[in-house]
Amino acid sequence: MATSSRILDFLSGAGTDGSGRRIEEIQAWDDRRLEAVHDYIQWLFPLPEASGFNPDAPILTGTDIATLKHDPGLQEALRRSWRRMLAFYRLEAIAAPGAPVAALDAASVVRAHWMRPGDHNMLRISRILRCLALAGLGHEATLTLAALERVYAAPGGAQAIGARSLGFWRQAAGPDHPGIP
Numbered sequence: 567m568a569t570s571s572r573i574l575d576f577l578s579g580a581g582t583d584g585s586g587r588r589i590e591e592i593q594a595w596d597d598r599r600l601e602a603v604h605d606y607i608q609w610l611f612p613l614p615e616a617s618g619f620n621p622d623a624p625i626l627t628g629t630d631i632a633t634l635k636h637d638p639g640l641q642e643a644l645r646r647s648w649r650r651m652l653a654f655y656r657l658e659a660i661a662a663p664g665a666p667v668a669a670l671d672a673a674s675v676v677r678a679h680w681m682r683p684g685d686h687n688m689l690r691i692s693r694i695l696r697c698l699a700l701a702g703l704g705h706e707a708t709l710t711l712a713a714l715e716r717v718y719a720a721p722g723g724a725q726a727i728g729a730r731s732l733g734f735w736r737q738a739a740g741p742d743h744p745g746i747p
Contacts, residue, residue, distance in 0.1 A: 573624040583609040611697035635702035681726040699740035
């Protein structure tokens with residue numbers, strides 16, 4: 567597949583990130599490594615704005631976004647990264663092989679390691695939601711947001727997440743999300 571940018575090359579599996587890693591390598595990391603390393607999320611879920619943490623990460627252009635919206639291979643690469651991060655956050659995707667994701671299971675998330683006010687994973691989730699929405703994967707963004715809203719509504723969820731993070735997530739997921747009051 568011929569792509570037009572470094573980020574699309576990375577997402578397609580034809581290129582590497584700024585540290586020389588391939589997308590498949592990062593997707594195979596264990597949870598401990600996903601938590602400890604901080605410069606990969608901008609590559610798995612790129613945005614059109616520069617990262618405050620990783621200024622060397624590429625920035626999505628309008629052409630990149632248009633390509634992502636219309637390239638099934640690139641969308642599947644994003645879905646694989648999305649599913650890996652769902653497992654990391656204990657928001658497992660439930661789907662038959664080859665079928666669209668039908669639901670998310672948010673069980674035990676309130677007790678997860680990242681469920682602390684101000685945790686850096688709150689920002690990662692905003693990035694993931696916004697990237698999915700920009701790439702034409704609104705269904706996945708909707709499922710993720712719905713699961714996060716269920717976690718927020720669970721005992722202890724609102725205190726762990728905070729209304730501000732939930733608001734950012736709703737905004738990041740796009741205008742098609744009414745939100746759960």
